[in-house]
Amino acid sequence: MADCIFCMIAKKEIPSNIVYEDDRIICFHDLEPQAPVHVLIIPKKHIASLDEVEEDDEELLGYLMTKVKKIAEDLELENGYRLVNNCGEDGMQTVKHLHFHLLGKRKLTWPPG
Numbered sequence: 371m372a373d374c375i376f377c378m379i380a381k382k383e384i385p386s387n388i389v390y391e392d393d394r395i396i397c398f399h400d401l402e403p404q405a406p407v408h409v410l411i412i413p414k415k416h417i418a419s420l421d422e423v424e425e426d427d428e429e430l431l432g433y434l435m436t437k438v439k440k441i442a443e444d445l446e447l448e449n450g451y452r453l454v455n456n457c458g459e460d461g462m463q464t465v466k467h468l469h470f471h472l473l474g475k476r477k478l479t480w481p482p483g
């Protein structure tokens with residue numbers, strides 16, 4: 371989608387620090403890390419948010435979830451991690467392209483703010 375920053379990252383129209391990529395998903399470092407490891411995992415397909423997911427996306431999102439473990443392993447998050455999705459206004463979503471934050475390498479507090 372034009373004007374979507376994460377679509378631009380997926381198409382390499384703007385640079386990012388890529389951790390993992392295949393034909394369906396891409397994972398790159400967050401510009402403003404909130405933990406020693408903070409990456410974003412996104413489907414290359416433009417889906418605005420978790421609230422915009424359609425039945426046809428079932429396989430893609432299932433696929434993305436199966437890759438979390440591999441990405442966490444590559445980032446040496448053997449002690450654990452957190453996967454976060456911010457959805458919509460109350461969820462404080464700022465980029466309107468579905469993404470999952472993968473955070474680790476520090477003890478994460480609960481509940482989030």
Ligand code: AMP
Nearest residue numbers: 375386399400401402456462463464465
């Ligand atoms: P959210 O608030 O859940 O929508 O998260 C958006 C995240 O994208 C924030 O953590 C930003 O720091 C991050 N972000 C925004 N632009 C970029 C970019 N060009 N490259 C990497 N991360 C970005």
Ligand code: ZN
Nearest residue numbers: 374377416467
């Ligand atoms: Zn997009």
